[in-house]
Amino acid sequence: MMNKFTIRRAKFSNHADGSDAVLTHHDIVGQAAGPTIGVSASIHGNESTGTEIILDLYRALQSVPIRGRIVLLPVANPRAYAQNRRFTPIDELNLNREFPGDPNGSYTQQLAAAITQEFLEKIDVHIDLHSGTDRPTVDYVYIWNDEALSRSFGSSVLYRPQPMREGTTFNGTTTAVTIKRRNIPAVVVELGGGIVDQRPYVERGLKGVLNMLRHLQIIEGAPTPPPKQIVVGAIKTIRPTSAGLLETLAPPLGEVIRKGQLLGRVVSPYTFEVLEEIPTPYDDGVMILSHLSRNLVESGDFGYMVGDMNGADA
Numbered sequence: 316m317m318n319k320f321t322i323r324r325a326k327f328s329n330h331a332d333g334s335d336a337v338l339t340h341h342d343i344v345g346q347a348a349g350p351t352i353g354v355s356a357s358i359h360g361n362e363s364t365g366t367e368i369i370l371d372l373y374r375a376l377q378s379v380p381i382r383g384r385i386v387l388l389p390v391a392n393p394r395a396y397a398q399n400r401r402f403t404p405i406d407e408l409n410l411n412r413e414f415p416g417d418p419n420g421s422y423t424q425q426l427a428a429a430i431t432q433e434f435l436e437k438i439d440v441h442i443d444l445h446s447g448t449d450r451p452t453v454d455y456v457y458i459w460n461d462e463a464l465s466r467s468f469g470s471s472v473l474y475r476p477q478p479m480r481e482g483t484t485f486n487g488t489t490t491a492v493t494i495k496r497r498n499i500p501a502v503v504v505e506l507g508g509g510i511v512d513q514r515p516y517v518e519r520g521l522k523g524v525l526n527m528l529r530h531l532q533i534i535e536g537a538p539t540p541p542p543k544q545i546v547v548g549a550i551k552t553i554r555p556t557s558a559g560l561l562e563t564l565a566p567p568l569g570e571v572i573r574k575g576q577l578l579g580r581v582v583s584p585y586t587f588e589v590l591e592e593i594p595t596p597y598d599d600g601v602m603i604l605s606h607l608s609r610n611l612v613e614s615g616d617f618g619y620m621v622g623d624m625n626g627a628d629a
């Protein structure tokens with residue numbers, strides 16, 4: 316009655332240091348027939364919380380029988396992951412802008428082609444786990460083509476991009492190229508990151524993915540209905556225009572921030588002067604990405620993301 320676990324290593328090239336360029340998948344097959352669910356993380360190598368969520372999912376599935384098949388891709392960009400980098404160190408490209416890839420292209424394009432062939436072409440549902448980096452912390456879920464599935468993860472803030480812009484997560488040259496062509500449900504989760512204990516986020520991530528699997532009837536049991544959720548249609552990213560210690564004054568993630576409130580300020584670690592005060596962009600906003608500790612930033616680094624509550628639906 317238990318699932319069958321197979322580790323699948325797909326070699327797509329090699330490295331100058333003599334090691335193989337490999338994508339490592341776990342194929343988990345249940346006794347009953349059903350669809351194939353793909354769960355991936357660390358497409359951006361410095362967003363590693365999702366990899367931890369997949370580790371705990373792998374452990375949880377040792378004792379939870381599934382229907383169909385689950386393919387885990389815990390580290391989509393191993394070289395970037397190993398160096399805690401957003402881009403692939405070999406060619407400095409953003410993997411999530413190189414899909415569907417090219418087996419004869421640059422290293423990252425070869426990697427994207429391997430992910431397309433070995434993972435995206437083989438799944439019927441895609442759950443892609445992103446997070447903040449080791450600086451900002453993020454908490455929202457994209458609604459793209461399956462709202463109920465996005466909601467079933469259980470986060471309180473969701474984002475429905477409108478209209479789709481070229482170059483956003485679901486367009487252009489992201490994994491969405493293949494998702495769209497194959498017309499399969501896909502959800503991008505943004506959860507965790509920052510210089511804070513990741514365990515609460517990993518626990519939430521595991522709970523969320525298991526609930527999605529219940530919603531998809533891959534595992535038994537009724538899914539927990541989502542909490543009260545806010546769906547925003549617009550998000551603004553705010554970047555400090557000076558460098559220094561970014562000190563957050565905004566309320567916690569998921570909470571409302573109103574015109575006149577400050578998101579944070581940049582303080583010089585040398586003179587202790589306040590170099591910049593960063594206002595919130597909307598009359599009524601909701602916190603989506605923030606710095607939960609005093610972090611050193613350069614001018615133009617990721618500061619905050621705020622969702623527009625005006626026109627949001629609950």
Ligand SMILES: [Zn+2]
Pocket residue numbers: 358359362445446
């Ligand atoms: Zn990402």
